[in-house]
Amino acid sequence: MKLLLVGCSVKKTPIELREKLAFDGPKLPAALRELESRYGVEAVVLSTCNRVEMYLARAVDHAMPTADLIGEFLAEFHHVAHDALTPHLYERDSQDAVRHLFRVASSLDSLIIGEGQIAGQVKQAYETAHVHAAAGPILHALFQHAATVAKKVRTQTGISRGHVSVASVAVDYVRQVFDHFDDKTVLVIGAGKMGVLTLRRLRDLKPRRILVANRSPEKAVAVAQECGGQAIAWDQLDDALAKADIVLSTTGAPEPIMTQRRFNEILPKRTHGPIVIFDMAVPRDFDPAIHDGDQALLFNVDDLKQLIDATLKERRKHVAPAEEIIEREVRKFVIEWTRRRNGPIIAKLTQDFESRRRNIVSQLLTKLDGKLDAADKAYVEGAFRLLQNQYLHGPISALAEEAQEPGRHTLLDALRKLFRIED
């Protein structure tokens, strides 16, 4: 198996260049066709907003284009100066290319470690190549194994645990408190831009109703129309807080609108469960002392950002176990692939010996016809079979041992030459 990867990623390449190198729309099938016709290689092209990578493969006996040649192809295809592109490209071959793909699919090479999108993008890249008949047996096996590895890393480590956007973390918290949302009331206070994404995510939970309170009635109506809610008067805020289960506050008020004293007066009016408040305003709208973790849960922007940092820190702890899994899987893939490649050679070698043995034994038994009884014939046949097995044991074992050392193919070539085995 010959494998080559040439590509560039967000880590080294500026967005202006990545934009030019993107294989969007009809460019991708065209590139796959071009690679096949020019170099006769199997190809999968992974093109995302963070990376462009070309995975090329060929059987051992055939010549593989150099990384430089593929760089030239990339430059020519996208009408970019080759010299401008070269410093940004990286290349990996054989086992390193396998490792790189497994790391990419498992999101260890992503900007946000553990992000879930890349596994789907890798799968999509493979499927596109498959549809356009650009992926052959090597890349089929490689990309299918990469999907398995990504799943293993995701389920056996905590690398993808938690969310890393403010809106998602807010929803995670709401789910820690509430089980269902069809009887819940969301109260939106203010009309700040900070809470737009969070409100959108909260609306996805399908709450029973959304109330919108704003000092300006017109703004309240506008926000309510936008989110399918109901505008309420500003002086009804306390009553709304007594009914609300989830609060999203984004006013531009210079002072907190809800002090602990005012909130404590509202609490006895609440006869149902806890209230979760997301205070997205700066300066803050709610007094932080309101948070008790039981009946009133208050999170401000800094809390949510700290949680994102903590989640990323937590994910980084799982990088080492994930790398261990990847290392194991790279080895497994290469050994498995080498075995698969050795299989036909071993079969041919065995068949060759088998037919020669049969010929010799048959000639011998014909010459000795009448001199041997059935037991003697069986003994002669058994002796020759034993000899054949003993002769073959050495080369087959050596091939199996070589399979444990990825990247070495010398013995296979030697066997082909020594025993005149042709593909």
Place this chain on the structure above:
Amino acid sequence: MLLNPDRIGMACFGASYLLSFLLELAYFFRPHPIFRTAAVVLASAGLFAHLVFLLVQRIPIVSSQGSLLLLALVLAIFCVYGALHHRHLAWGYFVLPVVLFLVAIAAMFPPSEKDPEGIWAALRGERFWGLTHGLLVLAAAVGVSVGFVASVMYLVQVRRLQAKLPPYRGMKMLSLERLESMNRRAILWAFPLLTVGLILGAILQFGRGEVQNAKIVGTVGLWIAFAILMFLRYAIHVRGRQVALWTIVAFAVMLVALLVSHGEAS
């Protein structure tokens, strides 16, 4: 025979539950699915051995050991069902310690004699009402135990939310709302069962003219703890942490009541 049911002892299923709990802990530190799967398999094996033990050894249900082991069995079923139904949630961390605790106490109170006729004979004749009383109180005890587990989980969840820990750090828990509803339902079911069980017990005792003071004090104490819990929840709308704490108190009173009443009975 490969498996002789007579040789199954409390150590067998106790060890299975303990190993299952240790595997749950291992999963906490290294979330490999094999740990959780092995934990569920071991808990199921323990449950099977536990059931066989109760059927074969004929431990009288009215003894401390019998009732504690039956209670532990129902909780173990709850644990295995929960682990299979909500595979990613941290059931084992909370239910298995209670099961282990009950089995450990049960081991400390062996019955004075085995039930010569077994559980089925108790369903006939005059023992029927005694058994009905026992089963009603036991069902109530299951309710309190489930409420207890839900309350402990609730308090842990509150602690995490109070500290604003990342939702996915450590064990995965049910939401506060779900835990609160689990607690409420368990107590709502348990209270009428306990009340009927107590009335039946009182009628039986006074009918036979054999009044056991400790048993009466224990069970009435449990009923009062329950009544306070119901009053707090429905009359003055106490919620959340306080209800959870009261449920834990009711569980402790229930354990004392079970031990004290059976202690005197034996």
